[in-house]
Amino acid sequence: MSRKLLLEHINVPGINTLEVYRQKGGYRAVEKAIKTLTPDEVVEEVKKSGLRGRGGAGFPTGMKWSFLAKPEGVARYLVCNADESEPGTFKDRYLMTNIPHALIEGMIVSSFALGANTSYIYVRGEMMPQIRILEKAIAEAKAAGFLGKNILGSGYDLELYVQPGGGAYICGEETALLESLEGKRGNPRIKPPFPAIAGLYGCPTVVNNVESIAAVVPIINDGGDEYAKIGIGRSTGTKLISASGNLVKPGVYEIELGLPVEEFIYSDEYCGGIANGKRLKATVAGGSSVPILPANLSLKYANGEPRLMSYESLAEGGFATGTMLGSGGFIAFDEDQCIVRNTWNFARFYHHESCGQCSPCREGTGWLEKVLHRLEYGHGKMSDIDLLVDVAKKIEGNTICPLGDAAAWPVASAIKHFRDEFEWHVKEPRKSQDGNYGIANYAVPIEKVVVAEV
Amino acid sequence: MLKVEEQQPVAFSSVFLANFDEIVKRYPAGKQKSALLPILHLVQAEFGWTSVPAMDKVAEYLMIEPIEVYEVASFYSMYFLQPKGKYVLEVCRTGPCCLVGAEKIMSHIEGKLGVKEGEVTADGLFSWRGVECLAACGYAPVLQIGPDYTFYENLTEQSVDELIDNLKNKQDLRQ
Amino acid sequence: MDNLVKITIDGITVEVATGTSILNAARQIGGDIVPPAMCYYSKLEGSGGKCRTCIVKVSKGSEKDPRPMPKLVASCRTTVMDGMEVQNITSPEVLEARNGVVEMLLINHPLDCPVCDQAGECDLQNLSYEHGLQKTRYEFERRTFERIDIGEKIQLHMNRCILCYRCVFVADQITNKRVHGILNRGDHSEISTYIQAVVENDFSGNVIDVCPVGALTDRTFRFKNRVWFTKPVDAHRNCDHEKCDGKVTLWYKGADVLRVTARKDQFGEVESFICNTCRFDKKATSDWTIEQPTYISDTSVIASNHYETFMPLPVIKENLALQEANKVELEKTVKF
Numbered sequence: 001m002s003r004k005l006l007l008e009h010i011n012v013p014g015i016n017t018l019e020v021y022r023q024k025g026g027y028r029a030v031e032k033a034i035k036t037l038t039p040d041e042v043v044e045e046v047k048k049s050g051l052r053g054r055g056g057a058g059f060p061t062g063m064k065w066s067f068l069a070k071p072e073g074v075a076r077y078l079v080c081n082a083d084e085s086e087p088g089t090f091k092d093r094y095l096m097t098n099i100p101h102a103l104i105e106g107m108i109v110s111s112f113a114l115g116a117n118t119s120y121i122y123v124r125g126e127m128m129p130q131i132r133i134l135e136k137a138i139a140e141a142k143a144a145g146f147l148g149k150n151i152l153g154s155g156y157d158l159e160l161y162v163q164p165g166g167g168a169y170i171c172g173e174e175t176a177l178l179e180s181l182e183g184k185r186g187n188p189r190i191k192p193p194f195p196a197i198a199g200l201y202g203c204p205t206v207v208n209n210v211e212s213i214a215a216v217v218p219i220i221n222d223g224g225d226e227y228a229k230i231g232i233g234r235s236t237g238t239k240l241i242s243a244s245g246n247l248v249k250p251g252v253y254e255i256e257l258g259l260p261v262e263e264f265i266y267s268d269e270y271c272g273g274i275a276n277g278k279r280l281k282a283t284v285a286g287g288s289s290v291p292i293l294p295a296n297l298s299l300k301y302a303n304g305e306p307r308l309m310s311y312e313s314l315a316e317g318g319f320a321t322g323t324m325l326g327s328g329g330f331i332a333f334d335e336d337q338c339i340v341r342n343t344w345n346f347a348r349f350y351h352h353e354s355c356g357q358c359s360p361c362r363e364g365t366g367w368l369e370k371v372l373h374r375l376e377y378g379h380g381k382m383s384d385i386d387l388l389v390d391v392a393k394k395i396e397g398n399t400i401c402p403l404g405d406a407a408a409w410p411v412a413s414a415i416k417h418f419r420d421e422f423e424w425h426v427k428e429p430r431k432s433q434d435g436n437y438g439i440a441n442y443a444v445p446i447e448k449v450v451v452a453e454v
Numbered sequence: 455m456l457k458v459e460e461q462q463p464v465a466f467s468s469v470f471l472a473n474f475d476e477i478v479k480r481y482p483a484g485k486q487k488s489a490l491l492p493i494l495h496l497v498q499a500e501f502g503w504t505s506v507p508a509m510d511k512v513a514e515y516l517m518i519e520p521i522e523v524y525e526v527a528s529f530y531s532m533y534f535l536q537p538k539g540k541y542v543l544e545v546c547r548t549g550p551c552c553l554v555g556a557e558k559i560m561s562h563i564e565g566k567l568g569v570k571e572g573e574v575t576a577d578g579l580f581s582w583r584g585v586e587c588l589a590a591c592g593y594a595p596v597l598q599i600g601p602d603y604t605f606y607e608n609l610t611e612q613s614v615d616e617l618i619d620n621l622k623n624k625q626d627l628r629q
Numbered sequence: 630m631d632n633l634v635k636i637t638i639d640g641i642t643v644e645v646a647t648g649t650s651i652l653n654a655a656r657q658i659g660g661d662i663v664p665p666a667m668c669y670y671s672k673l674e675g676s677g678g679k680c681r682t683c684i685v686k687v688s689k690g691s692e693k694d695p696r697p698m699p700k701l702v703a704s705c706r707t708t709v710m711d712g713m714e715v716q717n718i719t720s721p722e723v724l725e726a727r728n729g730v731v732e733m734l735l736i737n738h739p740l741d742c743p744v745c746d747q748a749g750e751c752d753l754q755n756l757s758y759e760h761g762l763q764k765t766r767y768e769f770e771r772r773t774f775e776r777i778d779i780g781e782k783i784q785l786h787m788n789r790c791i792l793c794y795r796c797v798f799v800a801d802q803i804t805n806k807r808v809h810g811i812l813n814r815g816d817h818s819e820i821s822t823y824i825q826a827v828v829e830n831d832f833s834g835n836v837i838d839v840c841p842v843g844a845l846t847d848r849t850f851r852f853k854n855r856v857w858f859t860k861p862v863d864a865h866r867n868c869d870h871e872k873c874d875g876k877v878t879l880w881y882k883g884a885d886v887l888r889v890t891a892r893k894d895q896f897g898e899v900e901s902f903i904c905n906t907c908r909f910d911k912k913a914t915s916d917w918t919i920e921q922p923t924y925i926s927d928t929s930v931i932a933s934n935h936y937e938t939f940m941p942l943p944v945i946k947e948n949l950a951l952q953e954a955n956k957v958e959l960e961k962t963v964k965f
Contacts, residue, residue, distance in 0.1 A: 345548065370769045521822065
């Protein structure tokens with residue numbers, strides 16, 4: 001069993017209440033931080049921990065915090081990004097539902113570190129039940145003196161509020177989230193200025209993912225150095241992986257970064273293999289936005305060495321043969337799944353969720369969706385495949401926010417790795433409607449390169 | 455473009471408005487527009503959808519122009535700009551759910567309710583629609599029903615039938 | 630000088646004030662290296678960054694931090710740093726990306742220039758001449774909307790809109806009340822009032838001038854004439870509206886003023902916003918004091934019909950048969 005930092009007590013009955021959460025050592029981090037550490041020392045611990053943003057981009061959290069501008073007399077804000085909507089990702093829902101106080105505790109410690117006296121948790125509107133859970137947890141924490149005026153007699157004040165979203169994936173982008181929190185359309189802002197300088201209401205603001213904030217709790221409890229010992233290389237600590245698709249045991253797992261992908265998929269401790277005795281065809285390792293990989297490249301690098309669940313290892317090989325850890329939304333496809341159909345499905349998602357502010361994304365996502373729809377339903381042409389690659393290229397990198405990239409990558413990578421399946425849809429329009437292309441050679445094992453000894 | 459005269463005037467009770475006051479307190483002075491999204495959720499829970507007269511009232515309350523409310527309400531997918539059934543079954547239609555049969559569930563619901571996506575059943579009770587990822591991919595296929603957004607997970611055709619029948623019965627009992 | 634920074638665009642170095650955007654620095658240099666801008670408008674705060682046509686490559690961030698920027702940036706919203714080096718038309722990467730953006734802007738555009746009042750002075754038309762493809766690669770039905778009249782004098786033809794948001798900024802910043810805005814999202818976004826509200830305001834007509842395409846047009850000028858057949862003249866009147874200086878361009882056809890617009894600079898931006906009275910209600914020469922013919926760049930299609938007299942070719946003068954064939958044209962010459 002690997003170490004669990006966030007989900008250690010997840011199965012304890014009543015852990016969603018303050019009482020049980022405290023019995024299991026909850027709110028120690030608040031006491032330690034507020035009573036014995038200065039805000040800068042908390043930031044220092046988070047820096048030492050090497051914690052990287054768990055929302056998808058993987059930017060070091062401590063560094064993000066240290067960029068926060070601190071002009072005199074201007075309010076600072078911490079906003080928690082709980083607008084979890086990346087297809088394949090559902091870890092934040094799990095955490096907030098089952099152990100809401102982990103997030104509240106992290107919010108208190110983080111707000112203290114940043115000097116924020118008002119903090120918001122922006123939860124996607126569809127998660128109304130989780131909003132109620134968090135509101136209840138906040139009320140409990142407030143009653144126990146962990147929130148409100150003069151927390152634990154320290155003179156530090158903090159108010160924490162939950163804000164519902166309205167149903168828009170784009171609000172997971174931090175500046176769109178801030179716009180939405182200000183009661184506006186969720187159009188991402190043009191950067192610079194970054195939120196650390198001018199964020200919510202024009203004040204310096206930090207936006208962090210739910211899991212990043214919850215991870216601050218064990219970092220403060222055990223120290224940043226201890227946290228950094230877990231994991232591998234620059235991928236420190238544990239990570240929640242949301243496993244979905246054709247797996248025996250889909251669900252949320254806490255792993256130590258560095259776990260081999262193969263072990264994650266097939267071991268009984270985690271996903272338990274592919275459902276219904278089928279074979280693995282492909283994976284999307286970090287949520288729908290990251291490149292899709294065929295089974296063989298999912299498990300191993302192009303040189304045959306095993307691939308691990310870490311920021312670096314999943315990215316090994318760049319976009320040619322690698323992918324990204326992203327938000328940890330691990331989707332497995334079995335041999336009966338159609339890659340073209342899935343690519344179209346994701347393209348429809350990005351088309352639906354594009355905010356429409358900048359032209360390449362507004363027009364390009366719809367174009368991708370229409371061409372893919374045509375291919376999937378057997379009306380495609382051979383030239384459509386190159387057209388898709390070209391349109392994806394024209395979106396990527398030319399948009400205001402990363403949604404454009406997120407829409408382009410799945411299409412580009414699917415064509416790169418599964419081109420024969422796209423071509424089959426053109427050549428065999430009839431067959432492609434009734435059957436599927438199967439696993440082809442996507443799972444052919446990659447041999448480890450053996451360097452001959454001289 | 456909508457025709458205003460088609461829409462019934464609405465009234466907000468003082469109890470209802472008191473909820474708005476509570477929400478506005480969360481934000482710094484002068485930033486009351488931040489309350490727009492939560493308030494629209496309250497309005498939808500109360501009236502079933504966000505009609506123009508209701509949105510105008512909200513604008514008046516928040517001291518903003520009505521168009522600012524329309525802009526926001528039309529941007530986010532959760533706000534209904536047209537009346538819907540009492541229960542709106544929102545089925546996730548994104549990748550991971552489709553890998554385990556969301557499309558089948560949707561066509562089953564269509565058959566069971568006898569209405570197309572977005573339409574309302576004759577008794578005014580049900581609508582259904584496909585929505586994008588609901589962040590519950592591990593429990594797929596899933597659907598949610600507002601205004602509490604209760605989740606129904608690991609759907610099968612049978613469990614969907616039971617759900618719809620239960621909702622119907624619940625309605626009959628109330629009458 | 631402390632408040633000046635040095636920037637090099639396509640090899641041309643210029644010193645500009647701190648805080649200037651790359652686009653405005655390029656405009657100070659002028660010429661071909663100025664990136665096209667469809668949504669940025671220097672007189673509207675917060676505009677820009679959306680259309681992505683002005684993207685450029687920053688090959689050197691600044692003297693202090695010479696690293697290049699990882700992606701192409703919107704020049705209208707990127708501030709110049711001292712020692713920055715920028716590539717616009719000298720970078721094939723920029724040109725290719727810009728071609729891509731133009732293609733995106735056009736895939737849902739109706740391409741109805743032959744019946745569009747904006748033709749001849751349309752930024753999108755100019756842009757697509759320079760960067761567009763000969764033939765569209767988009768084989769799907771284009772997005773369409775109903776044409777609507779927002780008020781008595783302005784027509785909104787949403788099909789042509791590129792969602793630059795300029796008209797929204799005008800309503801926010803120039804008029805006292807905004808009743809139109811952006812509704813829906815993604816490629817369903819549209820400019821609308823949502824309900825049948827009328828855009829009524831002393832300055833509402835300015836949305837026509839800021840619109841880079843033919844989405845917002847002057848109903849009093851609708852289908853009256855092609856702009857290149859009209860003759861623009863600078864004129865002014867003593868406008869009693871406190872915020873209007875009454876300096877306009879009158880567009881003549883013969884002796885009639887067909888329309889009145891604000892005066893535009895070389896980048897297509899108005900010099901000052903004018904009131905609706907000047908724009909819509911003063912269409913007699915006697916209302917105005919004429920200053921001079923408006924300067925029109927000789928690269929503009931509007932210039933092609935101006936201030937020239939048709940002179941019969943020498944070959945016609947010497948040939949009776951040809952004279953007979955060109956009778957109508959020759960009579961015109963005599964008339965002028």
